[in-house]
Amino acid sequence: MTQPDQSVITDEMRQVVGKESEPVTLEVDKTSCRMFARAVGHTDLIFYDEDYARSKGYRSIVAAPAYTGTPVYKPAEARAVGEIGGLSFSVPYKRVLNGGTEYEYLDTICAGDVLTATTAITSFQERVASLGPMLITTRETTYKNQEGKAVVKMRGTLIQY
Amino acid sequence: MAEQVYFEDVAEGQEIPKLAKNCSSQQLVMWAAGSGDFYQIHYDKDFAQGNGLKGTIVHGALKNAFLGHLLHDWVGDKGFVRRFSCQYRGMDYPNQEIICRGVITKKYQEGGQNLLDLDIWTENPEGQKTSPGTATVALPSRGG
Numbered sequence: 001m002t003q004p005d006q007s008v009i010t011d012e013m014r015q016v017v018g019k020e021s022e023p024v025t026l027e028v029d030k031t032s033c034r035m036f037a038r039a040v041g042h043t044d045l046i047f048y049d050e051d052y053a054r055s056k057g058y059r060s061i062v063a064a065p066a067y068t069g070t071p072v073y074k075p076a077e078a079r080a081v082g083e084i085g086g087l088s089f090s091v092p093y094k095r096v097l098n099g100g101t102e103y104e105y106l107d108t109i110c111a112g113d114v115l116t117a118t119t120a121i122t123s124f125q126e127r128v129a130s131l132g133p134m135l136i137t138t139r140e141t142t143y144k145n146q147e148g149k150a151v152v153k154m155r156g157t158l159i160q161y
Numbered sequence: 162m163a164e165q166v167y168f169e170d171v172a173e174g175q176e177i178p179k180l181a182k183n184c185s186s187q188q189l190v191m192w193a194a195g196s197g198d199f200y201q202i203h204y205d206k207d208f209a210q211g212n213g214l215k216g217t218i219v220h221g222a223l224k225n226a227f228l229g230h231l232l233h234d235w236v237g238d239k240g241f242v243r244r245f246s247c248q249y250r251g252m253d254y255p256n257q258e259i260i261c262r263g264v265i266t267k268k269y270q271e272g273g274q275n276l277l278d279l280d281i282w283t284e285n286p287e288g289q290k291t292s293p294g295t296a297t298v299a300l301p302s303r304g305g
Contacts, residue, residue: 032195039188039195040226044233056238065229065242066222070197095212096200098221100294102246103229131213155246 004133008091009124021085021119026069026143030060030111036067050111063109066101068117068143068152084139084158085119091135091160099136099157107151115143115151122155134161165237168275168300173268177279180231180261184219189255192223214252221249224259224283224292231261231281232296239301245281247294253285260284263296274299 030050037047045052046062053061063069109115119141126135136159143152189203198220201208209217225247232242253259260283267278276299283292 035191036195036226039191040223040230041182041188042230042233064226065233065245066226067195098249100246100248101222101225102244102294103225104244105242157248 002128004126004128007126008093008135009126010089013089013124016087017121017123019120021087023116023118024086025072026115026117027072028063028067028069028109028111028113028115032070033061033063033067033111037064040064053110058108059110059112061111063111063113065105066103068103068109068154069113069115084121084137085141087121093133093135093160095131095161097131097159097161099159101157102155104153104155105151106153107145107149109143109145109151113151114146117141117143129161131161134159165239166235166300167303168268168277169303171265171268171277171300173265175265177231177235177263177265180227180234182227182259182261182283183257184223184253184255184259186217186255189217189219189223192220192226196220196222196226198222215254217255219253219255219259221292224249224253225294227259227261227283228263228281228292228294228296231263232279232298235263236298236300241299243276243297243299245294245296247281247283247292249292251285251289251291253283253291258286259291266295275302276300 034048042064047064050061119139122138122140138157141154145151193199203220206216263279263281265277265279269276279296281294281296282290285291
């Protein structure tokens with residue numbers, strides 16, 4: 001693995017590794033569950049029909065795999081591209097790619113749930129690939145439901161180049 | 162949904178039923194809205210080409226969600242998808258087949274659960290694994 005000549009990782013960045021972000025609130029509602037499931041192309045009615053989902057033992061419509069709610073949007077608090085857990089760093093790369101994702105499910109998420117997510121950056125790495133020099137940032141986000149129970153852990157990789 | 166699959170009926174090395182996807186530009190716009198990822202490389206050809214890409218590309222996270230769909234449908238009502246992941250190694254383009262596949266790599270019991278580890282991936286029309294990953298699912302037992 002080739003390393004770039006000059007590192008873009010600063011002391012400020014190293015210091016935040018492992019630190020948990022401020023919590024973010026995400027709402028899971030029937031419409032957003034349906035929209036996500038429809039975009040993926042799911043056909044199981046537990047993702048669309050509340051009565052059917054209840055007949056299968058769920059509290060309401062189920063959030064399809066990888067749907068962890070929608071952050072409550074406020075115009076003045078729009079997220080910047082490349083921002084992680086409320087943190088963004090000055091790096092000389094303006095292009096962003098998603099490097100990979102892992103979802104670990106501890107419980108089912110249903111419409112009506114309100115999730116609280118906290119994110120910690122777990123590492124910064126650099127390499128030179130076919131796209132040129134890149135910064136690779138890994139993070140872990142824990143989603144808890146309204147009862148304080150952790151329901152999903154998401155581990156993501158962000159590539160800036 | 163297919164018939165319920167049981168732990169007793171599967172073996173290491175077995176491939177699970179494939180799931181074929183083919184994204185229209187409309188599906189990518191629906192995914193942008195559903196996931197909240199509005200990055201223009203996924204629906205604006207000029208923007209994508211300005212970023213050095215051939216054209217618009219399928220969202221990595223959508224391919225991950227496709228793999229979630231593959232596993233969800235396979236484990237059935239009584240199964241549970243505990244974990245799934247993939248890396249976005251290659252780009253996929255709209256209006257091309259994306260085949261979602263999985264092979265059982267390990268069959269075991271742990272904490273009273275019947276578990277399977279799988280290799281999962283998406284495959285492009287050239288047969289390349291554009292999003293390789295792994296998963297762990299729980300299946301019901303015929304014994305209840």
